[in-house]
Amino acid sequence: MAEDLVLDTAIRDWVLIPLSVVMVLIGILRYFVSKLMLSFQVPDRKIVKEGQVIVRARNLRGAANFIPPKSFRSRRVYFSNEENGLLFVPKGQAQNAQAQMFSDPNMAMDMMKKNLSMIIPQTLTFAWVNFFFSGFVAAKIPFPLTQRFRSMLQNGIDLSTVDVSYVSSRSWYFLNLFGLRGLFSLILGEENAMDDTQRMMQMGGFGFDPSKSLTAEKDGLDIVQHEWALPKFEHRAEAVLKKLVS
Amino acid sequence: MAGHSDSSSSEKKSSEAMNDVPTFSTENMQNNMKVIYYSRTFMSIIGGVIAGILGFTGFMGFIFYFLVMAITSIGLIAKAKFSVHLYFDSWNRIILDGFMGGLMSFVLFWTFAYDIVHIF
Numbered sequence: 001m002a003e004d005l006v007l008d009t010a011i012r013d014w015v016l017i018p019l020s021v022v023m024v025l026i027g028i029l030r031y032f033v034s035k036l037m038l039s040f041q042v043p044d045r046k047i048v049k050e051g052q053v054i055v056r057a058r059n060l061r062g063a064a065n066f067i068p069p070k071s072f073r074s075r076r077v078y079f080s081n082e083e084n085g086l087l088f089v090p091k092g093q094a095q096n097a098q099a100q101m102f103s104d105p106n107m108a109m110d111m112m113k114k115n116l117s118m119i120i121p122q123t124l125t126f127a128w129v130n131f132f133f134s135g136f137v138a139a140k141i142p143f144p145l146t147q148r149f150r151s152m153l154q155n156g157i158d159l160s161t162v163d164v165s166y167v168s169s170r171s172w173y174f175l176n177l178f179g180l181r182g183l184f185s186l187i188l189g190e191e192n193a194m195d196d197t198q199r200m201m202q203m204g205g206f207g208f209d210p211s212k213s214l215t216a217e218k219d220g221l222d223i224v225q226h227e228w229a230l231p232k233f234e235h236r237a238e239a240v241l242k243k244l245v246s
Numbered sequence: 247m248a249g250h251s252d253s254s255s256s257e258k259k260s261s262e263a264m265n266d267v268p269t270f271s272t273e274n275m276q277n278n279m280k281v282i283y284y285s286r287t288f289m290s291i292i293g294g295v296i297a298g299i300l301g302f303t304g305f306m307g308f309i310f311y312f313l314v315m316a317i318t319s320i321g322l323i324a325k326a327k328f329s330v331h332l333y334f335d336s337w338n339r340i341i342l343d344g345f346m347g348g349l350m351s352f353v354l355f356w357t358f359a360y361d362i363v364h365i366f
Contacts, residue, residue, distance in 0.1 A: 012362060020358070141353075142297075142360045143304045172357075179354025182287040182347070 007137060015138050015169055019129065023176045026121050027184050034117055050214065053079075057217045064224050072226050080218045126173065133169035140165050141175075278333055282322060283344050289318045290348030291355050298359020311352050315345055 057079050064072050134155070143165075145153070150164050153171040293314035297307050319341050326333045326340070334340050 016358065016361065139357060139361050141357050142302065142307055175350075175354050175357060178350040180351075182291065182351035186284065186287055186291075 007140075011136070011138060015133055016172060019133070019169065019172060020176055020180075023125065023173075023180055024183070026125060027180060028188070030117060030121055031184075031188050034114075037113065037117070054214065054217050057221055061217075061221055061224055064226055069226050076221055076224075080221055122177070126170075129169055129173045136168070137166045138169035138172050139167055141167055141171075275335065279339070279343070282340065283347070285322060286315065286318055286344045286348050287351060289314055290352040294352040294355030295359045297352075297356045298361075299363050301360065301364055302356075303360075307356055311349065314352075315348070 060072075060075055060079070067075075141153075145164050147164060153164065153167040155168045155170050290311070293311060297310045302310055322340050323330060330337060330340055
């Protein structure tokens with residue numbers, strides 16, 4: 001390995017620790033702000049109804065083995081009957097829900113607010129890091145990386161002979177960004193951590209939900225093979241009671 | 247070892263021992279999953295600090311991470327009194343779940359401790 005650089009203690013005190021502390025604090029702040037800004041959206045009656053139907057169908061699917069075959073079948077027909085079954089959605093209606101979702105101003109506002117509250121602190125912090133903490137070696141990562149990472153990690157440092165392990169503060173910022181997620185989930189309790197990546201993945205989910213999931217549930221229900229799991233429960237109850245008594 | 251304690255409440259029984267067909271209580275399953283997640287996160291942070299203080303570099307550090315994860319798995323299995331099927335639906339859950347999730351936290355605290363201690 002090349003020569004070991006000796007780095008100033010002041011860098012420890014004034015770069016690494018403040019940056020981490022600031023990121024933790026911003027995370028906590030964002031958590032509280034999102035709690036305060038939680039705007040209550042009046043749920044649409046039809047949507048709620050459909051949601052409950054889906055939940056009911058899912059429960060039926062999950063617990064199908066605990067009810068006798070005939071009752072399961074009658075329930076299934078109730079749900080997936082062609083004419084007036086609850087899960088059957090005619091094709092024309094399917095498109096409507098999606099368009100309605102996106103043109104609904106409240107929904108759009110909510111999504112925008114959530115997105116912004118994620119993006120703004122990150123952008124601000126990144127800009128702050130770049131402005132104040134650029135142009136020097138900030139930390140040394142304990143494992144070696146190839147030369148290709150040099151341009152990514154050593155952004156402000158213009159010497160090309162420095163070991164790739166010595167990184168600038170920008171990479172310390174990114175390391176913090178990813179690593180503090182675990183810490184937040186411990187402090188803030190239950191996945192309230194920086195789940196911005198999860199949120200972004202869920203973004204497209206709202207508009208399609210009603211009609212697609214209805215047909216999905218219907219298909220799932222049609223597929224289920226009923227296997228009654230409690231055929232001999234009388235005998236088993238007798239055996240257990242006998243054991244208890246004797 | 248003192249570092250093993252589950253960082254939250256104990257696991258709950260999630261399957262009925264009496265039925266022939268195994269059934270699972272979803273709520274308890276989720277609670278158990280959460281316990282695993284918290285334990286792994288906590289252990290990876292502690293493991294990161296230890297690795298940094300001890301001065302592991304490169305490959306040794308990652309091997310240490312896997313060692314810590316394995317110790318966490320063993321600890322969790324011991325806490326479940328070795329009857330994994332009462333608490334989880336498969337072996338894979340308790341062994342493999344969340345393995346990679348703690349990696350970033352581990353690396354962060356490893357770098358942090360290593361720098362503070364060694365590159366004064």
